[in-house]
Amino acid sequence: MTRRGKVAYVIVGDNKRIEIPDLQRVRLGVGRLKGLRCIHTHLNKEPLSKEDITDLVLLALDLMVSIQVDEKGIPGPISYAHILPKNHRAQGWHATTVPDIGQLNTDFLALIQSLEDELMRTDGSQKTYEKERAVLVGVTSGSTWRAQESLDELQDLAESNDLEVVDTVVQHVKKANPRLLIGKGKLTDLVLRCLQIGSNLLVFDKELTPAQVKSLTDATELKIIDRSQLILDIFSRRAVTKEGKIQVELAQLKYMLPRLATKNTAMSRLTGGIGGRGPGETKLEINRRRVRERITRLNRELKQIGRQRGDRRRLRNAKKLPVLSIVGYTNAGKSTLLNALTHSQVAVGDRLFETLDPSSRRLRFPREREVIITDTVGFIRDLPEALMEAFAATLEELHDADLLLHVVDASSPRMEEQIKAVETVLANLGLRSIPSLLVLNKCDRLDHSETAALTRNTKGTTISALNPKTFSGLLDQIEQTIWPHFATPLISVENHPLL
Numbered sequence: 001m002t003r004r005g006k007v008a009y010v011i012v013g014d015n016k017r018i019e020i021p022d023l024q025r026v027r028l029g030v031g032r033l034k035g036l037r038c039i040h041t042h043l044n045k046e047p048l049s050k051e052d053i054t055d056l057v058l059l060a061l062d063l064m065v066s067i068q069v070d071e072k073g074i075p076g077p078i079s080y081a082h083i084l085p086k087n088h089r090a091q092g093w094h095a096t097t098v099p100d101i102g103q104l105n106t107d108f109l110a111l112i113q114s115l116e117d118e119l120m121r122t123d124g125s126q127k128t129y130e131k132e133r134a135v136l137v138g139v140t141s142g143s144t145w146r147a148q149e150s151l152d153e154l155q156d157l158a159e160s161n162d163l164e165v166v167d168t169v170v171q172h173v174k175k176a177n178p179r180l181l182i183g184k185g186k187l188t189d190l191v192l193r194c195l196q197i198g199s200n201l202l203v204f205d206k207e208l209t210p211a212q213v214k215s216l217t218d219a220t221e222l223k224i225i226d227r228s229q230l231i232l233d234i235f236s237r238r239a240v241t242k243e244g245k246i247q248v249e250l251a252q253l254k255y256m257l258p259r260l261a262t263k264n265t266a267m268s269r270l271t272g273g274i275g276g277r278g279p280g281e282t283k284l285e286i287n288r289r290r291v292r293e294r295i296t297r298l299n300r301e302l303k304q305i306g307r308q309r310g311d312r313r314r315l316r317n318a319k320k321l322p323v324l325s326i327v328g329y330t331n332a333g334k335s336t337l338l339n340a341l342t343h344s345q346v347a348v349g350d351r352l353f354e355t356l357d358p359s360s361r362r363l364r365f366p367r368e369r370e371v372i373i374t375d376t377v378g379f380i381r382d383l384p385e386a387l388m389e390a391f392a393a394t395l396e397e398l399h400d401a402d403l404l405l406h407v408v409d410a411s412s413p414r415m416e417e418q419i420k421a422v423e424t425v426l427a428n429l430g431l432r433s434i435p436s437l438l439v440l441n442k443c444d445r446l447d448h449s450e451t452a453a454l455t456r457n458t459k460g461t462t463i464s465a466l467n468p469k470t471f472s473g474l475l476d477q478i479e480q481t482i483w484p485h486f487a488t489p490l491i492s493v494e495n496h497p498l499l
């Protein structure tokens with residue numbers, strides 16, 4: 001029954017169960033309830049069951065009401081439950097039973113109104129949130145510590161995508177539930193938490209199968225996305241050039257294709273991306289055939305652009321200038337280093353995936369020597385496959401490099417893992433045979449002993465991209481690798497022509 005008192009659905013079940021149909025898919029605002037009460041009969045002389053409460057929460061119903069009916073069909077005690085704005089005694093809902101209908105004198109409209117008011121007010125008094133509020137969920141059968149660390153990175157990703165992270169949760173599962181990933185009980189807790197803290201977006205720190213996204217979306221009133229979709233969303237916000245935009249749309253379509261359910265009730269919520277960005281709801285409400293056609297067309301366009309880029313590349317190679325490519329984990333400081341070395345203004349930002357489009361600059365060394373230095377898109381562990389494919393052509397250029405500068409954020413607590421992730425990507429791209437230098441950046445954030453220990457353990461060169469005075473060791477190494485037969489004596493920083 002709707003909040004206005006109209007009957008919305010009539011559902012018939014038996015004495016064991018009733019099946020609630022797919023309720024009309026209206027997207028709920030933050031802190032909003034569905035505007036529906038489920039009123040049903042219980043034939044077994046029991047008040048509300050556990051399943052009733054689960055449905056109340058998962059479907060964000062205004063009320064769940066059960067009327068006990070005896071053998072003769074005479075209605076008896078009535079129970080009703082609603083969600084609570086905050087957990088009282090570890091229980092996020094409240095149930096009441098009255099002996100008969102004559103004693104049911106609650107003003108339900110006022111009750112629901114005050115409930116919604118409070119749900120929207122839980123974290124202060126503002127009613128509209130500026131950013132979309134997300135709850136991040138790590139699911140693990142292993143160590144909590146690892147899952148937490150991985151969630152830290154997911155938080156960076158979410159914040160880079162302008163989301164406000166309102167809670168992070170690690171869920172332990174003995175064995176992943178193939179349908180919902182986590183058990184229904186845990187899912188109910190999560191949904192309740194979201195309702196209470198005003199979030200309608202769950203971000204899973206894991207790639208969900210198309211079936212899982214669908215069943216999670218169907219089972220709850222929340223928007224469900226996974227890490228890959230979050231990364232794709234960031235890329236779609238950052239793409240600037242035509243090539244970048246095509247690459248990202250291609251990756252999004254490839255990611256979506258297996259997720260285009262044939263009976264797609266959840267589709268529009270699934271594909272809207274965060275805040276309805278991404279390829280756009282209308283654009284994606286097209287069927288698979290059209291998606292495939294578009295993929296083919298984009299691939300063709302990409303090839304065309306690739307050919308032009310190939311021409312430029314050949315021109316550059318014809319000049320026989322050595323090529324130096326900066327690679328590394330996202331946010332390591334690659335663009336900052338390129339800017340500092342070449343006095344240029346590639347955009348730099350303290351968020352993940354600032355740079356998507358490669359850029360090249362000239363870098364002059366003493367004795368009339370020059371190299372081309374290129375900045376590339378940052379890497380990340382478990383990069384979605386669709387993105388890797390879409391960016392293959394851009395990354396292809398790395399094969400031209402004579403030397404790779406692997407820039408590392410030495411101040412990151414996840415440094416080692418990040419180095420490994422980059423090495424894995426390089427290996428997958430078949431680039432391990434190109435000489436590479438490990439550049440330990442952001443050393444201004446470390447103290448002397450930490451820097452010394454790092455240099456010893458990793459054999460890398462320490463720098464701070466913010467301070468060109470720290471570059472002399474790095475420049476020496478570059479020279480010695482690129483022109484080994486020219487080995488110049490160490491040039492002091494003061495009169496180094498580059499600095």
Ligand SMILES: Nc1nc2c(ncn2[C@@H]2O[C@H](COP(=O)(O)OP(=O)(O)OP(=O)(O)O)[C@@H](O)[C@H]2O)c(=O)[nH]1
Pocket residue numbers: 328329330331332333334335336337347348349350351352353354355356377378379441442443444445463464465466467
């Ligand atoms: N303290 C400190 N911060 C740095 C240093 N180098 C870069 N940063 C900062 O780190 C952030 C990321 O720098 P970027 O140069 O955009 O990093 P990137 O590797 O190009 O990142 P993506 O393009 O996103 O992959 C910026 O806020 C920089 O100012 C450094 O040596 N020390």
Ligand SMILES: [Mg+2]
Pocket residue numbers: 334335336347348354355375
């Ligand atoms: Mg960059």
